[in-house]
Amino acid sequence: MGKVIVLGSANAVSDENHENAHLFLMTDKRNILIDCPGNPVVRIKKAGIKLNSITDLILTHFHPDHVSGLPLLLLDMWLLGRKAPLPIYGLTHTISRAKKMMDLFEWEKWPGFFDVEFISIDELPLQEVISDSELRLITSPVKHLLPTIGLRFEFKQNGVVFVYSSDTEPTETVVELANNADILIHEANGNSLGHSSREQCGEIASEAGVKNLYLIHYPTNIAPSVLIGEAQSTFSGPIYVCHDFMEIDLN
Numbered sequence: 001m002g003k004v005i006v007l008g009s010a011n012a013v014s015d016e017n018h019e020n021a022h023l024f025l026m027t028d029k030r031n032i033l034i035d036c037p038g039n040p041v042v043r044i045k046k047a048g049i050k051l052n053s054i055t056d057l058i059l060t061h062f063h064p065d066h067v068s069g070l071p072l073l074l075l076d077m078w079l080l081g082r083k084a085p086l087p088i089y090g091l092t093h094t095i096s097r098a099k100k101m102m103d104l105f106e107w108e109k110w111p112g113f114f115d116v117e118f119i120s121i122d123e124l125p126l127q128e129v130i131s132d133s134e135l136r137l138i139t140s141p142v143k144h145l146l147p148t149i150g151l152r153f154e155f156k157q158n159g160v161v162f163v164y165s166s167d168t169e170p171t172e173t174v175v176e177l178a179n180n181a182d183i184l185i186h187e188a189n190g191n192s193l194g195h196s197s198r199e200q201c202g203e204i205a206s207e208a209g210v211k212n213l214y215l216i217h218y219p220t221n222i223a224p225s226v227l228i229g230e231a232q233s234t235f236s237g238p239i240y241v242c243h244d245f246m247e248i249d250l251n
């Protein structure tokens, strides 16, 4: 049915073993890239995925550690002969800036460039962005330093629910998005404006009735055992620390 591949697990300060947080969702029908920092092309190749098999791109918000790789991603897709259109989903705030970033590269002059379809999502709770025979994608605004969305994927055949908080402070919209989710990947940057501590990740997971909690977007100088220990103080279910190229089964 599907799996999530963690292409990067770090907060904004990456290191040689942890790229900035971004994810790849592989299903029967779609290959969805969620955010594209750094050089996503190399990470995607290392994960064994063909670049032009990507069907959709979701940008959660317009911070460099989530979108800086977009121009290179699109350039390399084109150089590798992409013909299929690419839908790019994001809030209006994100999409307008992504377009401006591409305009600086004068991408309209790239000959034979494939179609990019920008899809603006309203900054409102529980927006249905994708619905097909396989899955539903629902987004809600979360509480970060600029407009940002959290994502809820519901798989129609097996009922599995996977939720990604994106960058956020603890907020009721994530609890609502993550309601009874099988898997919640929550940012664990630490207790600061626009971010969450590991204890707060646990609180959100407990409140939402989540089955499995995965921590991502964490400071890479803190040992995974410490991160887990902090989240365990508020959540009694299984807790995992995402690492680069980790695969999470959605079956």
Ligand SMILES: [Zn+2]
Pocket: 061, 063, 144, 167
């Ligand atoms: Zn951010």
